[in-house]
Amino acid sequence: MDLNPVILSIPLYFLLIGFELVYQLIKKAKIYRTNDAISNISCGISSQVTNAIWGVISVGMYQYVYTYWSISQIPNTWWSYLVLFLLVDLCYYWFHRASHEINFLWNTAHVVHHQSEDYNLSVALRQSSFGGAFSMVFYLPLALIGFNAYAFLAVKGINLIYQFWIHTEAIEKLPKWFEFLFNTPSHHRVHHGRNPKYIDRNHAGTLMIWDRMFGTFQAEEEKPTYGVTKPTNTWNPVWANVLPIVDMTNQVKVTPGFWNKLKVLFYKPGWQPAELGGYQVAPEVDKETYRKYDVHPHMPMIRYVFVQFVLVLTFTALFLFTQANYDFNTKLALVGYIMWSIAQLGILMENRRKWIPSEYLRLVASAVIIVFLIGGTSSFLIAGGFVLLFGIWLNSAQRLS
Template identity: 45%
Template structure:
């Protein structure tokens, strides 16, 4: 079988990103929604450009890893044909769900993913606010795909398709879509919940394209009219500096893990446990904050 050669569709989509943001800005102004702040948007765009640049290096590592497993350990050889693209759509989305969920429940992965949640605004530029470090290790959630026998080029293409899909859902310009669509797919409404810092909304709706995984695994939360989404983090970083946005949580995690007197086990747990966990029991993770909020209702 000849190796497939697919284009880097993310690079081709950049002009579309720019036009879509301009259109969204016009629409939201007409709707009276103040979703953009210039400094915040420029920070998001800077994070996106940095992600694209570093992607030339991280994607090389990812492809090498995928090809190494595919060439030496694959269990089957899945052909590049119409039905294999249908199959990889579902397995890639399943992999994305668990990558995304773990990125909220394990601080080592949160250290890179927090970048995407650091804006207190929600618009299409927020979709570009991407990690500078996650691409070098988050791919481990997809290593089982080349093991099954999916060609690395197919995997990379589907990962890009998933990323492209998720661009348009970062908007307040679209309220709710038809019920059948909201039932099966990730939508602006579902993803607004995911970006909320409200206790009720924390660590919910980890979907990539299909919302069905959240419903099946118990992490789904609909957007409620009576609970307006407050975007950002439980404790916001309050900076527009791209360097700080990219690495501040890495610094905080290493401080918690390596400074002060604590056991080796607890030092490791600061990288494995959820954000907010503390070895002395004084910390609060998202489930704690949600339970406290529900008790007050």
């Protein structure tokens, strides 16, 4: 079993999401949209399963620096964990800030987290599939100082778990002393705002002292408009990760001059040379004309997609808890199947009917996975029943839509 605190906390995440849904019913508030929530959690699935690959590389990198380059070996004591907690939070602040202020990092490692135009606990799960490939670089000084990988991963996990609960509108402002010291829902709502005054503010993980120290703090004033200045407009989590990279690549291609191309990658998002119009300032949000992206199929297909999503989510959770049991090739194949599944379901949520035939193919692939993992004669019966049941349901949903 994977002892990653973030993975072990998955049941808690969905319990809290359940509480937020109850809050929505009681308050008659429009906090969740099914299509957006499925997309958010699908991005979380994508992030976690790709981290099964990135994580090995990242931990190996950290362990290598600790083993061969560390200037000391700090014992695991209460005081060392306290110091490590502060340093992990500081490193997170700078990674997070860099991910907003360096275009390459923004588009590869972080923009996905900001794409949702809603703000609820499902948004906390919306993470980039490529963030794990870059974030470890910012934590390597901790290995160099002498904090071992076990202590680092435990504290980093706790740091990330803390950040889950602040993605909500159900909690307003907390006592002043708490708001001063810690990251809160109010502070983080600012961070997710696309209003010009809120952009690139409040990068804290746990402690707000870093934003106050380094000049990036902004208190919540008017209600933020959430999302990014160039909406992604897709429920497909794979495309949500790839599109910003495609846009950045196209921007590099049309930018004249080698040094200008480098500046596009490493300057702030929105930078371009003067001959192309200069730096693009984020526009104010027109509350009168602004509309959220809200494409969805008819209800029969929504029901089908929702049930398939729950099955894929359950399969993903089992995979994450048991991934240590698989060799690399099997792990890669299962990751590929999960990525295909969430992409396919996202496409169906966009009402792209021409992609329905590929869903029948995915059902067959699901049956193959069932036979492979369960084995024995019974697995063929289960797999056959799975394809028959959901094939009939999909056909019915297609006709009724």
